[in-house]
Amino acid sequence: MTQLDGVVKPKTKRSKRFLESRAPKLTEDVKTTMIMKGGNTSQTVTQALKDIYSLKKPNAVLYKKKNITRPFEDSTSLEFFSKKTDCSLFLFGSHNKKRPNNFIFGRLFDFHVLDMIELGIEKYISLSDIKNSKCPEGTKPMLVFAGEAFDTDNDHKRLKSLFIDFFRGPTVSAVRLAGLEHVLHFTALEGKIYMRSYRCLLKKSGCRTPRIELEEIGPSFDFVLRRTHLASDDLYKLAHRQPKALKPKKKKNISHDAFGTKFGRVHMQKQDLSKLQTRKMKGLKKRRGEVVVEEQDVQAPKVAKVES
């Protein structure tokens, strides 16, 4: 963590375990988020922060007090807090005359700001404003991005990656199909970003896959893009680098073709075709002066199809 890393030895098993939990790992834990507010916040921003916290709940820390910092000018205090609580995502809300109802979404790599994007809230409907039944806490949401801006514009691309990182929740190997309830829909349209949160109702359709009906549950935002601070390409690449141990080992002698057929290379002894007993027919009888084409027959069966 610091330059004094390892100099002070943990004195108890418990503190050792704690340090190990904070140390870099091969397969990482779920990213935790810290949600904090700046020196001045409006009612909207405070409520919105609380709503986002309730969406993220098990993996988030809500800071209750004001923190008078400006992340775009000086990110040291953010980095300090991230080290304290071991968070690598943050959401910072503030409100002032120049930038009313301001959100800063960001993420950190190795306790340094990787990228952060400032979004202004134009319109906001709270979770409690819509009176209906909500999704249970900690539901892994389905994320949907719509709009070509998310694929063409550089800032929007990064914002999409940030939103995926921010809202995707824990990585799981399996998911209960009936539990797919929550949908977060992001639409980029006419320079604005519409974030809507829906509850997904699975209706009978007559066939196996159900028909979907959506019901808005809030919070919903209309965002405008303000300032951005994006990581340089080098750093961004570095942050994406996967350790060698995680990469799947390449299996030898197996290949796939364009249709997904599996090919295996099988090595076998050269077949002695001279002793091969074929059906005896008069027409196929060996005539004098003709060379039997043997070589082609030998090479052909080397690559064999493997059923899988």
Add this chain to the structure above:
Amino acid sequence: MAACSVEQLLAKAEQEEAEKLKSVSVHKELDLDFDVGNLLACDKNRVESRDFRQQKKEDFLRSLARDNTQLLINELWKLPTEKVEEAIVAKLPDATTPLPREKPPPKPRPPTKWEQFAKLKGIQKKKKTNLVWDENAKEWKRRWGYKRANDDTKEWLIEVPETSDPNEDQFSKRVKAKKERVAKNELNRLRNIARAQKVKVPGVGLTPKAQQSKDELSRAVSVAKTSTASMGRFQDRLPKEKAPKNTGKKRKFEPLIGDFSNEKQRQLELLKVLDSKKPKLDVTKAVNKQMREDDREEAAAKHKKGAGKKGRKGNMQGKGRGKGGKGGKGGKGRPGGGKPGGGRPGGGGGGKKKGKPGKH
């Protein structure tokens, strides 16, 4: 009649099927990009802003979301499922969207000085059993820690060696020795960390030692003397005390005009070194390098030989030793180690002697 009705029925059924499919199928110009591992879908289609303005905003967004979600759900329902505790669970593939890591991947711990040396010499770790036989208690006890076997701190009587001072407290001597060893170990640990991080090794001047030499003592004195606010400027000298040696270099300058021949000689020598294509040979360094190489080769050869001869069998023996060796004082371990050990005394002794030239 009957045939007609069958045809009608079939057509009807087909229609129904199509209708059913209609309710779950969505038409899009461009296909969506799915990352099912993250439950993620990306719609690249252009969103018609005209529709957006004409319709009610919320309704338009909801219908767009519905279509996209339906497609995502269709994709999810294609996954292989299984039943776990009364719930149908779909197995998710690995996520394909690259996302940055939280922290850089863990680095392997840099080897300590001992580990480096052991690798050079081909010394392998030996596993010691946890339990050992305690002769006095007639019991199996732990080798280390609380209630350990053959605990020398619990002895109530220690024989005073003939050579030592009879008034010396042997108990406190033992305690002190232990403390020294602990301190030395801690210092080595810190040195290893410093070496790994390429920081200057702290406190090389005065390391704790059982017996300090005259040289070290004099250096300790000089360090103590200069450790004042005025860097030892106002410290008095003892009578007959010699000036401290090796306290940094003093710069020397040649006179501006004077010995030309000397200067010429030096310049020529410098040019000679520069001119010759051959690199200057540092004899000590070269000798050290050669010796390291030899050691490494020897270790590699030994390792190979051991692996070739014993292989798995050797390992098995090691395990067996753990069980059998408890009673037999580890006597079994000897024959196995005898062979490499036989070669070692010569090599080890040589290593010690060799170690010196490179020490400065």
